[in-house]
């Protein structure tokens with residue numbers, strides 16, 4: 001039975017240190033309205049969508065640092081964020097959005113939530129597990145820093161897939177007479193930026209039958225101190241590579257877990273000098289790019305998908321139940337770093 005879903009990535013162009021919260025919020029609302037014109041049912045916004053990507057800056061003033069954070073519980077009510085949720089409710093569109101989370105006990109997480117318009121509440125929360133970069137700034141004063149290990153704790157909520165109600169009529173529910181895989185409400189999972197490069201994250205979702213993975217990101221286009229460079233690269237070459245790697249992991253992992261994926265970038269030149277890649281896209285369970293951003297500005301990337309397309313991979317090549325060999329995979333959870341075989 002077809003299970004059709006209209007989904008969109010709301011790519012944001014640059015958000016500067018000087019951009020006001022109100023201005024960024026208005027841009028996000030405009031993107032949501034554009035997605036609504038396309039009849040989108042679900043819109044994904046980027047990582048730390050409401051502000052500039054502040055982890056590139058060394059911020060020692062606690063008040064200034066706190067200004068980039070929100071408390072998760074108050075997202076739909078806080079003045080900084082509420083208008084987006086109100087608009088999502090008005091338009092009847094689900095949203096997933098990334099933000100810097102401050103907990104009641106003062107901890108920081110790089111978080112995203114899923115807001116269900118039909119339920120009128122946040123139904124899922126994810127905290128970024130793989131925090132890239134360093135705790136201390138690079139020695140090179142011109143380096144682009146990525147101080148996520150300084151400002152955030154590693155996510156502690158795991159990779160928990162969830163179902164999204166109210167998007168597809170007539171699906172099987174708990175207690176339905178005949179319950180089959182792939183016939184219920186959509187199964188979704190959230191990741192944030194660097195997580196998309198880790199097969200373990202995808203597999204955890206794959207093992208829960210995920211049908212759509214949502215991933216917002218801020219990915220530097222040219223950051224040799226961060227990425228490393230075996231050979232000198234121009235900023236253009238480095239950015240081409242970064243976009244290639246982004247799409248590679250979205251396409252490859254969608255294929256290997258027989259799911260769709262939606263990725264939404266914060267893109268363009270922030271503060272006139274920090275380049276972020278674009279490349280927001282929607283990929284299919286066969287690994288194809290169905291739609292992608294053409295700019296590095298505010299842009300909606302939209303596709304109508306049929307979740308039934310996940311069944312081919314899930315029931316044949318990647319039927320985990322029939323083909324996985326967990327007795328051979330122990331190293332994956334026994335060991336973190338690399339241990340090479342003994343030298344000959």
Ligand code: CDV
Pocket residue numbers: 047132133146192193194195197217218219220226
């Ligand atoms: N925000 C991120 O997690 N960015 C990382 C870094 C390494 C650029 C990324 O993987 O895209």
